[in-house]
Amino acid sequence: MYISTARPSLSILILFRVLIAQRHLLLRLIVRELRSKYQGSSFGVLWSFFMPMLMLGVYLFVFGYVFNARRGDQQANLSEFGLALFSGILVHGLLAECLNRSPAAIVAQPNYVKKVVFPLELLPLTVVGGALVQYGIGFTILLIAITVLQSAPLLAWAIPLALLPLIVLCAGVAFGLAALAVYVRDVAQLSGLLSTVLMFLSPVFYPVSALPEFLRPWMFLNPLTLPIETIRSLLLGGPLPPLFAWGSYSLIAVVVLWLGWAFFQATRRGFADVL
Numbered sequence: 001m002y003i004s005t006a007r008p009s010l011s012i013l014i015l016f017r018v019l020i021a022q023r024h025l026l027l028r029l030i031v032r033e034l035r036s037k038y039q040g041s042s043f044g045v046l047w048s049f050f051m052p053m054l055m056l057g058v059y060l061f062v063f064g065y066v067f068n069a070r071r072g073d074q075q076a077n078l079s080e081f082g083l084a085l086f087s088g089i090l091v092h093g094l095l096a097e098c099l100n101r102s103p104a105a106i107v108a109q110p111n112y113v114k115k116v117v118f119p120l121e122l123l124p125l126t127v128v129g130g131a132l133v134q135y136g137i138g139f140t141i142l143l144i145a146i147t148v149l150q151s152a153p154l155l156a157w158a159i160p161l162a163l164l165p166l167i168v169l170c171a172g173v174a175f176g177l178a179a180l181a182v183y184v185r186d187v188a189q190l191s192g193l194l195s196t197v198l199m200f201l202s203p204v205f206y207p208v209s210a211l212p213e214f215l216r217p218w219m220f221l222n223p224l225t226l227p228i229e230t231i232r233s234l235l236l237g238g239p240l241p242p243l244f245a246w247g248s249y250s251l252i253a254v255v256v257l258w259l260g261w262a263f264f265q266a267t268r269r270g271f272a273d274v275l
Contacts (some may be wrong), residue, residue, distance in 0.1 A: 007026065009265070010255050010258075010261070010262040010265050010266070012257065012258050012261055015121060015261055018119055018121055018122070019125070022119050022122055025119070025122060026119060026122050026125060026126065026129065027129075028121055029123075029129075030126055030129040031042055031126070031134065033126050033129070033130040033191075034048065034133060036101070037130070041044035042078070048134050048137050049137055050266075051143070052090075052137060052138035052141045052142075052200070053141055055086065055089075056082075056141060056142065056145055057170075058151050059082035059083075059085055059086050060079055060082045060083070060145070060149075062082065063239045072263065079149060080150075080236060081141065083146055083149070083235070084204065084207075084232050084236055085204070086142055087228070087232055087235055087236075088138075088202070088203065088205070088228045088231075088232070089136050089140060089204055090142065090231075091163075091166070091204075091224060091227050091228045091231055092154050092195075092198065092204050092224055092228070093131075093138070094131050094132070094135045094137055094163075094166065094167075094170065095166065095169075095170055095173075095195070095198070095223070096106055096154060096198070096199070097127070097130075097131035097134065097135070097223060098127055098128055098131055098170040098173055098196035098272055099173065099177070099191040099192070099194060099195040100188075100191060100192050101127045101130075101131075101196055102124055102127050102173065102174040102177040102178050102181075102191070103178065103180075103181035103186065103187045103188040103191055104122065104181070105123040105124045105126070105127050105174065105177075105178040105181075106123055106124075106178045106179065106181065106182050106271060106275075107181055107182055108274040109123060109183070113197050113221070113271045113272050113275050114272045114275065115242065120158055121175070121226050121261075122267060122270070123178065123273065124171070124174035124175045124178040124264070125171060125174070127171050127174050127178075128167065128171050128174050129273055131170070132167065134207065135206055139159060141149055142235070143156055143159075143235070144267075146236070150236075150272050152239075153234060153236075155233075155234045156234065156235065158230060158234055159235075160229060161231040162231055163227060163235060164250075165227070165246070165250040165252075165253040166171075166223070166224075166227045166253070168250075168253040168254060168257050169253040169256050169257070170253070171203040171241075171257050171260070172253070172256035172257035172258070172259060172260035172261065173260060173266040175261050175263065176259065177262035178189055178258035178259075179267045179268065179271075180262055180263070180267075181223050181266040182267070182270075182271050182274050182275065183267070183270075183274060190274050198222065198224060202222050202224040202228060203219065203224075203225055203226050203229060204224075204228065204231065207232075208220075208225065208229060211269050220245070224246060224247070226241055226249050229241060230235065230246070
């Protein structure tokens with residue numbers, strides 16, 4: 001394994017400069033990423049709309065109709081549980097998509113590494129951007145469903161702010177995994193396993209309040225707990241996490257972004273020797 005001993009700049013400002021200068025190229029790469037994901041299918045990118053609608057319909061039917069019928073309790077608002085479950089799955093899916101697809105961001109594009117001069121930092125960001133578009137559609141469908149079934153959430157405008165730290169964290173993870181997978185190909189299998197484990201260790205299927213008191217603080221070590229709880233509070237009502245928790249999470253996300261970017265910068269000179 002070769003890792004360059006040169007000292008590339010690890011300043012995060014370089015990343016922002018590349019983003020500004022290459023924003024149009026990044027958008028084209030994201031569009032290509034979405035098209036390639038559904039290449040060969042009859043409906044193409046329309047599946048990005050159909051799949052969230054289908055899954056939401058299944059959750060509402062199962063929890064809002066089937067479970068209510070079996071319980072014989074007309075007061076049970078299990079459709080709200082279906083909406084809460086779907087919101088948790090969307091938040092988990094955003095991180096899981098980055099975990100699953102980031103290891104191939106560089107490995108699957110050897111021509112960009114060896115044959116042309118290309119801003120390689122855009123490749124991990126393409127994965128994050130594609131996940132944002134896909135799950136952004138899901139959140140839009142969820143918001144419409146909540147508006148129709150209940151009422152328009154007054155704090156829905158704050159959803160992008162609530163997701164911003166998670167997006168920053170996803171970018172840092174994407175940089176780290178994309179670089180590491182060039183040298184350690186097992187990363188793809190391990191990241192897929194991690195995304196599955198995170199689903200069951202996160203409050204996707206249950207609220208944090210359902211856990212014993214002594215376990216609740218530990219749940220917030222999970223990077224998905226705070227975003228899931230915040231999104232549910234914004235969409236379905238409930239107490240919002242304290243501002244200190246959101247600020248701490250944001251700071252950690254920025255640190256993860258810098259660590260992932262620094263590792264990517266430190267190892268990128270060796271990509272061509274390995275691929």
